[in-house]
Amino acid sequence: MNKSTSSKPSPGKIATQSSEDSVGYQLSATYRVLNRALQAQVARLDVPAGTWIFLRTIWEEDGLTQREVGRRVGIMEAAAGSALNKLESRGLIRRVRNADDRRKINIYLTERGRALGHELMPKADELTARMVEGFEHFEVAQLCSYLMRVRQNLRAVESSADIKNEGTENTIDS
Template sequence: MLDETLTYALIKVMKAHRNQMAAALVPLGLHSGQELLLNQLWREDGLCQGELITRLGVEPPTVTKTLQRLERAGLVYRARDPERPRVGRVYLTEAGKALREPVEAIWNRTEEELLRDFDDQERALLARLVRTIPL
């Protein structure tokens, strides 16, 4: 039975976790996944769309649509690279920069809730095992 497999259990956990994250991001005006793109810009502002696609591991239309929504929300803007006019770069606005702390707080709180029944040793083991799964 499929519902007895580890894959099924992982999918259930990931769906529940994603729904919880999505609900927590609503008050910030964000949709699930948008915080992942913003995170890349918090790490390194001024990335081009191709760099975002590579770092996020998603399809180009996904990044295009996400950028359009974030731009309409006033969280990012696009500008041409002055040294390479064919390259467009994505930059955070002040509003986009201001979301970093609240988003990180949501992620940390959600992770704590996810792992609340695990002791430190179990948390470390789970993290190690999940990070070694080949994708």
């Protein structure tokens, strides 16, 4: 058997799977392209990078607490606070102390934030339509179902890793 037909990996080869066949690579590459396309849409409207998902969450349900917004977006409350600060400084949201529980602060859209939603959501819907162009309706539903399952599986891995790493420093530099 010559070298070109050998099934052994070359000495310098580390990856056992091509990027085209890697689900993780495909998800990551797709996210990057989607994020660039989305940022191109929102940048023209003075929406800070990385805050689109927060606005979208509040457009779906106005009046959530910072903790609820962070949970729905899938990040820690403090990181959500940083993004919400950017939106508040641009006059897109306002914070209001909860009348029933003074410890909580609810997040509401301003008129400007609401108007922005009416302008941006059709652009997001158009981007989504272009993203799944050529797909049948059932294929889009199936894709969403698969992606939700992948996310659930990864959350289980994340939870397992959190338990295993409890009390240890979890940085690459340690």
